[in-house]
Amino acid sequence: MTTVKVTKHNNSIVRVECDGHTGYGAEGEDIVCAALSSVVQTAALGLLQVAGAPLQLERDDARGYLLMVLPSDLDKATRHDCDVILNTMLLGVADLNEGFSNYVELEVR
Secondary structure, eight states: OEEEEEEEETTEEEEEEEESOOOSSSTTOOHHHHHHHHHHHHHHHIIIIISOOOOEEEEETTTTEEEEEOOTTOOHHHHHHHHHHHHHHHHHHHHHHHHOTTTEEEEEO
């Protein structure tokens, strides 16, 4: 199972941590893992390349681990762009959690 932990501060997402493989299918054929990875990694690309946010990013593909942390001192425009990207990501992850709750766990705090 993949656990996705989303941390909010002042109603903005400031941290996203994904850990583990979904186990839905064989490695390389797991469509749930592929969908989840696409949603989260596209958000990371958006934060870095569209919003231009100074994102702390850690990945360990073998472990199925990804961590994104945003700094607390973002300017208002960048924070807005990050909010749009991350709230869209959260919708995608929540949808996967709803459809595949035995494989994707979502925790928002």
